[in-house]
Amino acid sequence: MNVTVNNAKLNSWIKEVSALCQPEDIYICDGSKEEYDRLMGIMLANGSALPLANRPNSFHFRSDPSDVARVEDRTYISTTSQDDAGPTNNWMTPDELKNIMKGFYKGCMKGRVMYVIPFSMGPIGSPISKIGIEISDSPYVVVNMHIMTRMSPRVLELLGSDGDFIPCLHSIGAPLQEGQKDVKWPCAPIEDKYISHFPEENLIWSYGSGYGGNALLGKKCLALRIASAIARREGWMAEHMLILRLTNPEGKQYHIAAAFPSACGKTNLAMMQPSIPGWKCECVGDDIAWMKIGPDGRLYAINPENGFFGVAPGTSYETNPMAMDSIKENSIFTNCAITDAGEVWWEGMDGEPPVHAIDWKEKDWTLASTTDAAHPNARFTAPASQCPVICDDWEKPEGVPIDIFIFGGRRSTVVPLVSEALSWDHGVFLGSTAASETTAANIGSVGNLRRDPFAMKPFCGYNMGDYFQHWLDMGDKLADKAPKMFYVNWFRKDSDGKFLWPGFSDNSRILKWMCERVDGTAAAVETPIGILPQEDGLDTDGLDLSSDDMKELLRVDTDAWRQELPDIEKHFAIFGDRLPERLRVQLQEFKNRLG
Ligand code: TSX
Ligand code: MN
Secondary structure (H helix, E strand, O other): OOOOOOOHHHHHHHHHHHHHHOOOEEEEOOOOHHHHHHHHHHHHHOOOEEEOOOOOOOEEEOOOOOOOOOOHHHEEEOOOOHHHHOOOOEOOOHHHHHHHHHHHHOOOOOOOEEEEEEEEEOOOOOOOOEEEEEEEOOHHHHHHHHHHOEEOHHHHHHHOOOOOOEEEEEEOOOOOOOOOOOOOOOOOOHHHOEEEEEOOOOEEEEEOOOOHHHHOOHHHHHHHHHHHHHHHHHOOEEEOOEEEEEEOOOOOEEEEEEEOOOOOOHHHHHOOOOOOOOOEEEEEEOOOEEEEEOOOOOEEEEOOOOEEEEEOOOOOOOOOHHHHHHOOOOOEEEOOEEEOOOOEEOOOOOOOOOOEEEOOOOOEEEOOOOOOOOOOOOEEEEEHHHOOOEOOOOOOOOOEEOOEEEEEOOOOOOOOOEEEOOOHHHHHHHHHOOEEEOOOOOOOOOOOEEEOHHHOOOOOOOOHHHHHHHHHHHHHHHHHHOOEEEEEOOOOEOOOOOEOOOOHHHHHHHHHHHHHHHHOOOOEEEEOOEEEEOOOOOOOOOOOOOHHHHHHHOOOOHHHHHHHHHHHHHHHHOOHHHOOHHHHHHHHHHHHHHO
């Protein structure tokens, strides 16, 4: 071990884990550039990392083809009672799950270095921040955690001898026997993977995967699943939301937090640059929001992350120029294709595709290939500070005051471009019934409607019925200082299957309407599904959109909505008696309004 550790809990945990996992060595990380360079040097030498030709200090990795995404059916919320994990989570008792996993952990780090990673989610020392320690046998995890979290010896200093932290144990599950040659991406077979959360003791155990949210435990595991459970106990919120600041031509600031299921372009919206003159948009975060009620009674949000772990395919100067500029240097790429010029490439990048590349599986790829060159879930890891429009206040310890919540989904029919909730409870109803059509980029067959309440289905660390109640309780506490709530759908199509709304920068027109609703200046009409803009209510200056298309975008098809009711009822039935009574009332009132 390279450093002496003063914290008693950390010391005994390190001893316990090393006795179980039997690593060859133990190394305490300090988050320094020297450490990053040294680990990257080791991975360059063994061939798992590839330097990129035109991006300084940037590297490419290829994962094992069996280890390419979060594994939802291998993800557990382990509580004493199954009711506390609820109907949307896989569950086992802590005793049962720990027994199974200890079997796997025994000797799992043989021949490898056990890295101890002290990190802070949120600015180090902020009252909203949380300290985690990840133990991992993956140097790829260490370098990614360098970017995605605040990793520093200051975290250990802050802990002192008796401070508390969230233990995050991770192993790729691939011990090396004496003389055994390593592979480029060691991991365990799918049936041996476990991503486990013990919210009753704030503990995370992950085994068998080196990829993304399965392995970078500060993100989905700590900042969403464990934090959501802590937040409920402590009266705050941990949400799967981007945070952005919008400034109007008069200089007035509005802060927006928005939840979307996957494949709706959340990162694109987080960095969007308005098409309307005089409006400015800045990014605070693209994935997670931790929100607490401030001394003035308003809701304040921080981004607990330090970087972006974004989906690469589809990211281009057309769809997200600010992301493209964020990944010019000091970035890690995973499962992209490599061109003959030694650069990363993915489907949807600007310009002509390369004639030849080496694909994510390290096979030759040409224009004639029928397979993807980059995996659809290929990722970039980049420091948030490199985003050209990162908000000046993105690291402000007290956060930014939220004015607007947006929920949304991808719907080719029925759901209009934008609507405002009739009340807080109605907004919670909209969030709790949020649904999205599946695309080729996510799991399941294409075009199915999947309910993903608050975009939290994979990330809620407790019973989702209780989570809905927590939203209602927060509304009661916030009272007249509560953010206004909206539901959007950028993806409505016409009868020819063409997207009706241009989206991207033009979404600023919708955000502008929301700000005007907050100020009480925008005209609107009440409908059975919520409050909609008047036909001429949206700023469409300079937009080539026919009035017929506008009408269709804002059309409330009460017949189609009536046909949605059985599916909403089926969705609510899953929660049994944990469904808050106030949501039953919302459903009944919705039915009444539809007539
Ligand atoms: O991210 C998207 N956003 C939000 C942007 C701030 N996407 C990409 C989704 C996949 C991740 C969108 N796709 C959006 C959108 O608002 N809208 C659409 C649909 C669409 C696609 C292409 C066009 C228009 C709309 N282009 C042309 O019509 C030329
Ligand atoms: Mn996410």
